[in-house]
Amino acid sequence: xxxxxxxxxxxxxxxxxxxxxxxxxxxxxxxxxxxxxxxxxxxxxxxxxxxxxxxxxxxxxxxxxxxxxxxxxxxxxxxxxxxxxxxxxxxxxxxxxxxxxxxxxxxxxxxxxxxxxxxxxxxxxxxxxxxxxxxxxxxxxxxxxxxxxxxxxxxxxxxxxxxxxxxxxxxxxxxxxxxxxxxxxxxxxxxxxxxxxxxxxxxxxxxxxxxxxxxxxxxxxxxxx
Numbered sequence: 001x002x003x004x005x006x007x008x009x010x011x012x013x014x015x016x017x018x019x020x021x022x023x024x025x026x027x028x029x030x031x032x033x034x035x036x037x038x039x040x041x042x043x044x045x046x047x048x049x050x051x052x053x054x055x056x057x058x059x060x061x062x063x064x065x066x067x068x069x070x071x072x073x074x075x076x077x078x079x080x081x082x083x084x085x086x087x088x089x090x091x092x093x094x095x096x097x098x099x100x101x102x103x104x105x106x107x108x109x110x111x112x113x114x115x116x117x118x119x120x121x122x123x124x125x126x127x128x129x130x131x132x133x134x135x136x137x138x139x140x141x142x143x144x145x146x147x148x149x150x151x152x153x154x155x156x157x158x159x160x161x162x163x164x165x166x167x168x169x170x171x172x173x174x175x176x177x178x179x180x181x182x183x184x185x186x187x188x189x190x191x192x193x194x195x196x197x198x199x200x201x202x203x204x205x206x207x208x209x210x211x212x213x214x215x216x217x218x219x220x221x222x223x224x225x
Contacts, residue, residue: 044178044198044199046207046210046211047172047174047175048174048175048178049178049199049203049204049207050174050207050208050211051163051174051175051176051177051178051179051182052178052179052181052182052185052198052199052204053182053204053207053208053211054162054163054166054174054179054182055163055178055179055180055181055182055183055184055186056182056183056185056186056204057182058159058162058163058183059079059159059182059183059186059187060183060186060187060190062074062155062159063076063079063183063187063190064190066155067128068118068128069114069115069118069119070111070114070115070118070148070151071114071118071125071126071128071129072128072129072131072148073128073129073130073131073148074131074148074151074152074155075131075132075139075148075149075152075153076131076134076152076183076184076187077134077135077136077137077139078139078141078149078150078152078153078156079152079153079155079156079159079183080139080156080180080183080184081098081138081139081141081153081156082097082099082152082153082154082155082156082157082158082160083156083157083159083160083163083176083179083180083183084156084176084180085097085098085153085156085157086156086157086160086161086164087160087176090164097157098140098141098153099141099150099153099154099157103150104154104157107147107150107151107154108154110147110151111151129148131148134187134188136184139153141153159183160176160179163176163179169215169218170211170214170218181198185197185198185199
């Protein structure tokens with residue numbers, strides 16, 4: 001539980017820092033035209049907005065900061081598929097992830113080694129490889145699927161694990177639909193300044209503040225136990 005509390009407080013500070021300049025990608029994947037404007041959304045509840053915040057704060061820094069380290073841009077569609085599949089695992093014990101744990105560990109080791117090699121090369125490291133188009137479609141992984149697609153998928157699985165942890169911390173199930181929306185829209189907005197997100201900055205800040213208060217109450221209860 002303490003680990004989840006630490007994660008929570010990290011997310012809250014990330015939101016507060018959201019106005020600071022984010023790392024910029026000079027090489028950006030092409031966007032499907034249907035993704036260049038956010039669809040109209042009905043009014044969202046605080047819980048839905050908070051799920052959106054979590055998608056933004058867990059997903060965007062990962063998407064922006066990983067490429068310089070591993071030399072390739074993550075595939076957003078594969079990340080989302082990792083989230084979708086990991087959510088299905090929680091609902092259906094017979095469901096199997098498209099990238100099994102053994103291969104996940106192998107991918108982790110592969111890209112940890114790549115990171116070390118790029119750090120050693122410094123400014124002589126090769127330019128970051130551009131990702132394919134963002135389509136918003138389902139991703140099916142096969143044995144021949146490129147390692148970066150598989151790795152992107154595992155990043156989605158990882159951040160969905162954090163998302164599930166937040167649900168346990170607050171004692172309620174947050175909706176993964178809005179978690180994915182927060183991830184997608186924050187990435188699209190980072191790549192295209194004209195992209196309009198479904199939630200205003202004022203709403204994000206207000207809802208975040210309310211959840212900070214709830215977290216403080218949870219921490220007080222934990223200290224009292």
